Amino acid sequence: MNTSVSVKDLTLKFGAITVLDKLNLDIKDGEFLVLLGSSGCGKSTLLNCIAGLLEPTDGQIFIKNHNVTWEEPKDRGIGMVFQSYALYPQMTVEKNLSFGLRISGMDKAEIDKRVARASEILQIGPLLQRKPAALSGGQRQRVAIGRALVRDVDVFLFDEPLSNLDAKLRSELRVEIKRLHQNLKNTMIYVTHDQIEALTLADRIAIMRSGLIQQLDDPMTIYNEPKNLYVAGFIGSPAMNFFKGEIASVDGRPAFVTNGVTFMLDGYRAKGPLQPGTKAVLGLRPEHISVDGPETVNTHQAVVEIEEPMGADNLIWLKHAGQSMSVRIGGNRRYSPGAQVKLAYDMSLASLFDAESELRI
Template sequence: MSTLTLNGVRKSFGAMDVLQSIDLQLEDGEFLVLLGPSGCGKSTLLNIVAGLETPTSGDIFIGDKRVNDVHPKNRNIAMVFQSYALYPTMPVERNIGFGLEMRGVEADTRKRAVDGAARMLQVDHLLDRKPGQLSGGQRQRVAMGRAIVREPELFLFDEPLSNLDAKLRAEMRTEIKRLHNRLGTTVVYVTHDQIEAMTLGTRIAVMKGGVIQQLADPMTTYEKPANMFVAGFIGSPSMNFVNGTLARDGDHVVLQTEGREPTTIRLPRVAANLDGLDGRQVVLGVRPESFSAATGDTADLVGTIDVVEPTGPDTLVVLAVGGQTITARLGPKLTVSTGETLGLTIHPDSISLFDPKSGGRIG
């Protein structure tokens, strides 16, 4: 187990900056998820930590040791790859034990370690098979076995579940979490799947364009996104954005929407700190589940139902509100239909306001 510190890590390929001054501090036993769309630099960052890429500038510390010039094999890390990267010519047993073999561990000790890891991951009956004879899930387990058998200081996962089907992915996600709870090793985990990020991470670093947009625990990232990118990237369906201008209407702060048919959205009372923002142009962000159906005066906004999508546990309702579109996640068995008007209330304490120009969070 160990800490990981990145100080001003930059990476350029020619004129293209892939990473722009990344600073990170990971405590012992933390599970950091690097989350972002393709090309945001998350895998490059992981490769730099692994030693497979060299940073253009900046320092990497594993524990107290600066590892910039240390060979990957001497960093005491283990990595699980998206393609599993199992050695096709070797049986499972040798695949798992290869790292120990390279380190000159005796055959007996190696066998014990491999057996232990294989049992833990329930692949002990597959030790004689070649990777080509395994299913996707089994390969994934073997790849994890190869990582844990060496008892490294740091685990690196590069989108390890993206090649699995949905059911298996959910199972393996639980397995990884269980493994982390059990071993307590520090983990850096790269993914573009926000569910994985939310469920696994003790902290999430949301990345875009080689910059960490927000580094926080999952719930903070979800409830108080630092900017519109983070707000839009995390959550499915994603957060609703409504452009408008803040104004005061009696006791309430309201948002006068822009667009073809301007309307007014009443903001929850808790937004008292918004008093100073009268007349300011903002983007209102509300999560779909922060709406509830309402009638009459209690409704904060009223819209026309465009699409109704029952998903089983709840119903997604797409509404046209003042020329803009809003998606609300409402309860199951909702008896509404397209073309009707529907009033909604916004759950107190669950709105975000962003600056329309910078996209940064205002409140």
């Protein structure tokens, strides 16, 4: 696979504030990469640097093995879709789509051909003569994608394109973007703070925090084997349950002890030998804990505090090992507060972190 976009040692400073710090990133040809992070982590800034809308303080950007660090946005072979759609309000949809092409002095017949193709792909044919104000949010974002489409670019950049839409439209357009990527096979870089979007769309996810990439992996790896405590807490909703304690050895087998409760670590794939006495954090996802199931080496008693039925699922909050934890069970299994339950854990899906370095062990 060839690299499509390559970022080398990219640094960006606004005065004394370092937004991006020697960031390196290689994106394969045809890959769908999602930059995920909470607001202010530098993900949009990175996208703007790739687009050429911000000048980096240091570092290089390559697109198709061509150094574009000093190039204008229009010469980089990119199309960009913005959160607020950014459609030109005084132009019709057709003029919006063709604006860039008209400026570059393209042949009228070719422009018409490309607009027709884009409007067919996105099914916006009937809207071509309307102004943006007469469109719904979903239609506007489709036109904005079309504007990138007609330019026939190598790389699509999406800056939180679905954040302004309501939940239903968001999931519809999410599927459409995925379909678009499957059909076009372009490289796409997609910025979002929504982990569902990231997990469903991405070939690989880059989780960012304060200008650094914390983990760059495919969605399942990120979900199952988070590299550090931050990623583990960021991905997953409801969030992972964390227990602070230390590694111990019970009958010669590794275990984790917190507040007098012992979790046997049978089945956990550790990166190296687990040293007894190490201060550690155990992470258990709510969906990897079973309630009132068959007995295992780790069967604990706990008391139900609160129940949150969500239709398909039922989330119950329990008091266990001196802290509150959540467990996700089937929507038809109900527990009332105060009920005694038996918990069992699938340790092959658990995560263990060093308490000091916060890295996975």
